[in-house]
Amino acid sequence: MKKSERMNQMLRFINQKQQFTLQDLMQEFQISKRTAIRDIASLEELGAPIYAEYGRYGGYRLLQQMQLPPISFNTGELHALYFAIQALRSFSNLPFQATFRSIHEKFISALSDKQRLEIQNIEHRVSFKHTEQIKDSENLEFLLMAAVQNTVIQIVYHNARTSRHKESSSSYVTNSNVRTIQPIALYAMRGYWYCQAYDLHKQAYRIFRCDRISSPQLTDIEPLDHIKELSLQDAHSLWKPSEQAIPFQCRINEAGMELFHQEHFPSMKLEVYAEQTYLVGSYEPHELEFIIRYLAGYGKSIQIMKPASLKQALRQYYLDLLEHV
Structure with missing residues (x-):
């Protein structure tokens, strides 16, 4: 970093911090003690009102906030x-x-x-290849602010499930229900927005597709303290399957492992037994259509070991596709 650029950033740093030490500057800007001392002298020459405080707990103090120059980018x-x-x-x-x-x-x-x-x-x-957003999500700002402000909200969530009939290989039925949740974070993946949240009724961590959320409302319910400080990554540690969740196991090869690292969910992981790698996890009964479509994306790189019902459902999925060829 050029000295002029470092001076600009250092002005903003001390203006925000007000009180600082040489160690603060050395750590923040990865410079030596000698360089930090020279930089303070340069800041004083630029008119920064810096006051040195001596003694065991001494350091530097900014006497008053400064008018900072416009932000510039290299x-x-x-x-x-x-x-x-x-x-x-x-x-x-x-x-x-x-x-x-x-x-x-x-x-x-x-x-x-x-x-x-x-x-x-x-x-x-340079060419930018993007995954286009598949569904509109109208309540992103509301959900994000609920996460930032640690508020509990009520939503209507539209679960999509699939029922099969002889006359129709896959007809979709929407099941709507009211949920009380405390949002944790939002993220976008594969064309969809998702909301990580804690479901207060089920007392469990859940992920909701934002485009399936409607009618969000604030509540007077006190937020849970152990949820407030969670980050996007920490939230995954809350994942616990329900009592109705169905465990699954698939043998997976190297190509499949690459696909797994590109996209996977908190309910699944890779495990190694006897030098063979397996994709293991669980899915809720209403998530059968989701897990089938997800596993179908692996093609020949996985082989379902259990349960037999999941293997049969995937086989039926492929047969339905053949009927449309």
């Missing part, structure tokens, strides 16, 4: 921002109703002529 940061903005292109729904077009236009208009030319050159050299 070339690498601009390119990184451009790549990040491209990730928004495939989403028709985003929290706070952000759209790719408006963000992209504001970003491009803020660039210098030289920077704009560099971005245009990147556009001609």
